[in-house]
Amino acid sequence: MTSLSFLRQMLQDVRHQKVRTLLTLLGITWGTVSVSLLVAFGEGLQKRIEKNQHGLGENIVICWPSRTSIPYQGLGKGRRIRVNEEDMEALRREIPEAMFSGEYERDKSAFRRERVRLTPQMSATSPVFAVMRNIIPAAGGRYVNDLDINRRRRVVFLGDKLKRDLFGEGEAVGRTIMIDNVPFLVIGVMEHKEQDSSYSGRDVDKAFLPEATYKGLFTERYVSNFIFQARDAAMVPDVTRRVYEVLGRRHQFDAKDKEAIGMWDTTEGEKFFRVFFGTFRAFLAIIGSFTLIVGGIGVSNIMYVVVEERTRVPHRDAHADRGGGRARLPHHAAGHGRLPGLARRVRRHAPGLSHRHPHHRHAARPHRDGGGLVSRPPGVDARPRRGPEALMSAVLSKAEVAMVWRLFRADAAHNRKRIALTVLAIAWGTLSIVMLLSFGEGMKRAFHRTVRGMGEGIGVLWPGATTRAWAGLNSGRPIQFTDEDMDLLKARIPELAAISREYSRRVPVSLGAKSVNARVRGVDPSFGPMRNLIPSAGGRFIDEADLAEKRRVVFLGDELAKDLFGAADPIGRTVQINQSTFLVVGVMQAKVMMGMYSGPDKGQATIPAPTFKSMYTDARPGNMVYAPVSMEAGDQAKSEIYRVLGKKYRFDPEDRRALGIWDTRENQRITENIALGIQVFLGIIGALTLFVGGMGVANIMYAVVKERTREIGVKMALGAKVRQVMAPFVMEALMMTVMGGVLGTAVSLGLMAVIAALPLKGEAFEFLGRPTFSPAIALSTSVVLGTIGMLAGYFPARRAAGVNPAVSLRYE
Structure with missing residues (x-):
């Protein structure tokens, strides 16, 4: 066969088999679309997360000086390390593979423009800081440059939100603001950026000054922290090691003492998300490939049918070629020599059929549609029932169901490959939808678990400074909490279910020669349940007796306990907190947290609030944590907090900068909506994958209808009703769909059991979750399967019910 004749035959097949070709192409097309959509979805989500991550900076490490935890060269542990500009110059000189910038921070300076007064976070840096931190000036402005530093110019660069707070929608560049009554020229405004994390407040709320100007105004010698950026992420470990060596040599501490200089390596977060999204995208690509495989199975299945058709009789177009005109049925197809055997077969499987068709006198002109004869007799049952009427009429008696089952078994025995491939296609589709929905459910539960690690529906309250004049008092007044504020809020606001004050200070926590500079917080007993600090077996959280007696007891984070005690049980043993025994x-x-405000709980030590106050008499509550009586009462509780404390501290209740409140409910809603959106998207893809399998079933059923055209004609001639013609095809499609659904679900459950047994470790897998089967998934899968089975059988069955007996008896 030449290429031209092959192409001609293929085009003739497409013309004569429109339905078959359409369904086959649709299955392959959707398989390709499914793979593309799933991979593109994973790629787009990864780029969005990376963009938010890079808002903080790319390949940077944030460092802050702390205290030594190891004795070194005759010097004791606990010595404070302070880094100055000479240290920064030494780092730049000895480690040229990285860029370094010190950062001086202050949050007590008053910013004023006309009647607007604010106390934002202020940061003094070098020009390279903006490059490392991805701080880009908006059009018409610039960041601090070397000339500003050399001449100690009084210029300021504003975060975009801080600019709006000071200037509204007006122009800021070139205008003057007062910082602690000193005039500063605004030289630029930051272009807005997404920033998922921060270490001293978000850049949108900050003001940036030249470091030399800052040191001259506030006589500051030591940096608050410093950052460095390696040329490549792979160089970060080596640069980190050399930073410890350089500063260890200059400040006489052991270079292995990681507590002396705290470091936050942001590349670790990027590695985490690379693993996470690599796994996520691989999973999506595999599931998307399932859809393509389903479509391929459908193609293979229909090609088996084509082979069988061309094996039994010559291709109809061969007759056309010989006859020189339209395609005709073979002459021997009109004979009746084979009818008695066929009729006996029909009577054997359908004994309830009468011997005469009541309207055998009527005839109709046949027409072709998709290769099958579907002319309808003009007599009884001339118009097949459609929609729910036809589906309801397909309900059969037990004897008729048994007949359908016998026909199905006979067909399965005769067409093993066809049935096997059809069931396999449905099984693949079921596997796809169950795995996608289960993956989405597991991710949703993992998201919920990580969000609940911070606390469910809680609010975090901290003091700020007034920005509005109120009751004869100026703006810019700082607010400071007292112990009585907690009792006041508890008594005045019924919408609060619980509230706890929180003191916090970073101090050495020691066990013998081991020492860790940890954050120690003093809280009330209600703090533990609100923040989901669940004790491990054999332990407890702080209780009321600890508060009343000011006991020196401590509740350790799991990582802090491991750093101090290793694998030993810490409960009942003592540690030193700032040289006091606890x-x-x-x-x-152990828990996973998404979001935090004072570092992860795993590295913190918690003691009773009165005990903390007795140790540090000058301490004031840094913040308070509260839980509303319900999620719906959160907004009312927040408004009441502003009202009650506004009355006590005499500030406008609408002044949202006088008090800062982080309402975690919003984060939870956003996270849960994201997880739900991912689950719905995956479910739709899975359902459409299953519909591809359903198209394969429908395609096969159309071929079966065509094969059984003479048999259907005999049934119609013997008086078969519409439901008796439609029922075998609907039931056969349902049986194949159910068999494939059961097989696919069983394989899915097996795969999930294997995945659950795998020792997958790391935060990426904890964040991603494991595929989780649920009753909702079982119900939704059953509904989709049932719908597909009914549709795949109904339309071919309707064609079968429209067959003209007079014409079908002549069809071969």
Whole structure:
């Protein structure tokens, strides 16, 4: 066969088999679309997360000086390390593979423009800081440059939100603001950027000054922190090691003492998300390939049918070629020599059919549609029932169901490959939808678990400074909490279910020669349940007796306990907190957190608030944590907090900068909506994958209808009703769909059991979750399967019911 004749035959097949070709192409097309959509979805989500991550900076490490935890060269542990500009110059000189910038921070300076007064976070840096931190000036402005530093110019660069707070929608560049009553010229405004994380407040709320100007105004010698950026992410570990060596040599501490200089390596977060999205995209690509495989199975299946058709009789176009005109049925197809055997077969499987068709006198002109004869007799049942009427009429008696089952078994025995491939296609589709929905459910639960690690529906309250004049008092007044504020809020606001004050200070926590500079917080007993600090077996959280007696007991984060005690049980043993002995009463169960405000709980030590106050008499509550009586009462509780404390501290209740409130409910809603959106998207893709399998079933059923055209004609001639013609095809499609659904679900459950047994470790897998089967998934899969089975059988069955007996008896 030449290429031209092959192409001609293929085009003739497409013309004569429109439905078959359309369904086959649709299955392959959707398989390709599914793979593309899933991979593109994973790629787009990864780029969005990376963009938010790079808002903080790319390949940077944030460092802050702390205290030594190891004795070194005759010097004791606990010495404070302070880094100055000479240290920064030494780092730049000895480690040329990285860029370094110190950062001086202050949050007590008053910013004023006309009647607007604010106390934002202020940062003094070098020009390279903006490059490392991805701080880009908006059009018409610039960042601090070397000339500003050399001449100690009084210029300021504003975050975009801070600019709006000071100037509204007006122009800021070239105008003057007062910082602690000193005039500063605004030289630029930051172009807005997405920033998922921060270490001292978000850049949108900050003001940036030249470091030399800052040191001259505030006589500051030591940096608050410093950052460095390696040329490549792979160089970060080596640069980190050399930073410890350089500063260790200059400040006489052990270069292995990681507590002396705290470091936050942001490349670790990027590695985490690379693993996470690599796994996520691989999973999506595999599931998308399932859809393509389903479509391929459908093509293979229909090609088996084509082979069988061309094996039994010559291709109809061969007759056309010989006859020189339209395609005709073979002459021997009109004979009746084979009818008695066929009729006996029909009577054997359908004994309820009468011997005469009541309207055998009527005839109709046949027409072709998709290769099958579907002319309808003009007599009884001339118009087949459609929609729900036809589906309802397909309900059969037990004897008729048994007949359908016998026909199905006979057909399965005769067409093993066809049935096997059809069932396999449905099984693949079911596997796809179950795995996608289960993956989405597992991710949703993992998201919920990580969000709940911070606390469910809680609010975090901290003091700020007034920005509006109120009751004869100027703006810019700082607010400071007292112990009485907690009792006041508890008594005045019924919408609060619980509230706790929180003191916090970073101090050495020691066990023998081991010492860790940890954050120690003083809280009330309600703090633990609100923040989901669950004690591990054998331990407990702080209770009321600890508060009343000011006991020196401590509850350790799991990582802090491991750093101090290793694998030993800490409960009942003692540690030193700032040289005072504390009894360990509990260790936190490990948990995953999404979001935090003072560092992860796993590295913190928690003691009773009165005990903390007795140790540090000048301490004031840094913040308060509260839980509303319900998620719906959160907004009312927030408004009441502003009203009650506004009355006490005499500030406008609408002044949202006088008090800062982080309402975690909004974060939870956003996270849960994201997880739900991912689950719905995956479910739609899975359902459409299953519909591809359904198209394969429908395609096969159309071929079956065509094969059984003579048999259908005999049934119609013997008086078969519409439901008796339609029922075998609907039931056969449902049986194949159910068999494939059961097989696919069983394989899915097996795969999930294997995945659950795998020792997958790391934060990426904890964040991603494991595929989780649920009753909702079972119900939705059953509904989709049932719908597909009914549709795949109904339309071919309707064609079968429209067959003209007079014409079908002549069809071969």
